[in-house]
Amino acid sequence: MRVVAAMSGGVDSAVAAARMVDAGHEVVGVHLALSQSAATLRESARGCCTIEDAGDARRVADKVGIPFYVWDMAQRFKEDVVEDFVAEYTAGRTPNPCLRCNERIKFAALLDKALALGFDAVATGHYAQIVDGPGGRELHRAVDPAKDQSYVLGVLDADQLAHSFFPLGDTTKPQIRQEAAERGFSVAKKPDSHDICFIADGDTKGWLTRRLGEQPGDIVDTEGEVVGQHQGAFAYTVGQRRGLGLKVPRADGAKRYVVDVQPRTNTVVVGTQDLLGIDILAADHARWCGPVPVGELRVGAQLRAHGEEFAAVAVAEDDRVSVRLDRRARGVAPGQSVVLYDGTRVVGSATITSTERSRTAQG
Template sequence: MSGGVDSAVAAARAVEAGHDVTGIHLALSRNPASYRSGARGCCTIEDSNDARRAADVIGIPFYVWDLSDRFHEDVVVDFMDEYAAGRTPNPCLRCNEKIKFAAVLDRALNLGFDAVATGHYAVLKDGPDGVELHRANDQAKDQSYVLGVLTQDQLKHSLFPLGDTPKPLVREEAARRGLLVADKPDSHDICFVADGDNAGWLKEKLGERQPNTGGSIVDESGVELGTHTGTVGFTIGQRKGLRIGVPAADGRPRFVLDIEPVSGTVTVGPKEHLAIDHISGIRPLWAGSAPTTLDGSVQLRAHGDEHRARITVSSSTNEPSVEIDLHDVAYGIAPGQAAVIYDGTRVVGSATIASTRRVSQ
């Protein structure tokens, strides 16, 4: 129970379904104010109090589990390491993989519970090969992308009670149940970045570990257009905040095309030069049996478009990999992001993007 409306209603529905429910709030920082203040994330004292009040209304036991050390090592440090290496990670996927459906689920099973229920918007179905993870009925709130790291063993012990309900109806239900979080705003941004300034947070936390403390912003021919104070402040596809004093010859906006963390060079150019048609992925995770080839689709951002693709899985056992040929080009895709693979509405699995291939200009 994060302290938001979704997990509160999910807990209430689990009780109505006949389950013996215990509410758990995760303490992810020993000093919550150092990660997030206000109602924008899931790491605050206010959120813990909101979750406790919701549990009282529902009538279930409530506990706070301190997973701050594990969260720091598996999510926060990983986030810093990936940016320091010039990649763009998604900490929400890592949190689901390492915390909510690994550390929490493992502890729950050891304590005799059968499953972990959350307020994620996704649907579980029984399939011919086990439990299948599908997109939520409300496409605008679908969160199957951030659950694309779950394995079959984890899905067997998961419940997503909200997957068939549009978000406005969830809020109405919360109000009917007397839950004070009915109108609480949704959380946004990265929960452990206190003010939403990812670049500033990274520079402060990395300190001397930054790959560089400055460098050049250049065009594709290598002409310097400006300077910067650290590549951790950039990501592939970024348009705003480049602070380039020299306008493009055609007057069109420039986008970050490439980041070289060792030299500190950031290359910029027109949007069409961000177009990619192939992705190589590593560290695949499968929701069921791994396919050999699949004509399906991939989603490359939490709220991104779905791209038709042909997916080919390596048969190597030492370094399993995934090759994705896109039928619809994608823009601004960076190494470190996740490619979640779908067959219709069903999540097949996911892979971490290692490299991309630009469309020939």
């Protein structure tokens, strides 16, 4: 097969590209330029897409002996990921930009361009497995639970899976670093990027404030009493406890958490931890990694990357999904993604629009 290996400049994508060459494929390395003003040097382990990263990817491609190109997708990334991220926070939701990037950039823009140029598939360094099942290719969890990235790949549909390779899914991260060292890759000990790649310092609140400006408003308790002030409701998310700066403590001294963000009134609502427990989810923008489920389906529901899996029942209708958890989950915010599993197989994903708390659930 003719395969595009997406090379970020990190150790995972380096080994993935090398393994595709070893498997006998005709491989071309591609680094995606996603920043319109890429930094010269990586400032920490958080960022990515720096000039340094592109250079690291090129050196690996040279060592493996494959052609290497940089594809400029900065404008597409800005529109489909960064602006979506800002819009979601402005609307009081908490998005996951990694899922949007996988859906709209790596497995839409990149894959579409690769197929248009005559390639057969795209390979990435994600930790997940593709298994040939009775109904076609299936997406499964990686063998390394600490690195499993099937959650952020839950947006892929069956056609995209048919043109995807994840060569690292059967390997642990320490093994990948050892393999990279044995291959002589300079990135063998390079730190992983993490959190949000376009917020290199990890300060989401500061980044959003610089983008949107300060928007002062009230922090209120569940009775409507003003207990503090904020500089922008967009900077808060359900379940948040730190950085609230409340002026009026509860009489019983109980800690308070964000339980609601109301963008129309620019209000943040805080309450006690017990109010965070929910067990009913409504979600839209459903994406299925195979056939659309019919009727009720017993699933495992994962609500955040590397979060625990909750036993649940899901019902799909058009592009919407309703999910009832067997026990309550805490701190679930609209905008997060729920990814559904059947064992290790990813069934699909959807974006949470609302949550509820039944009277009967435990937790």
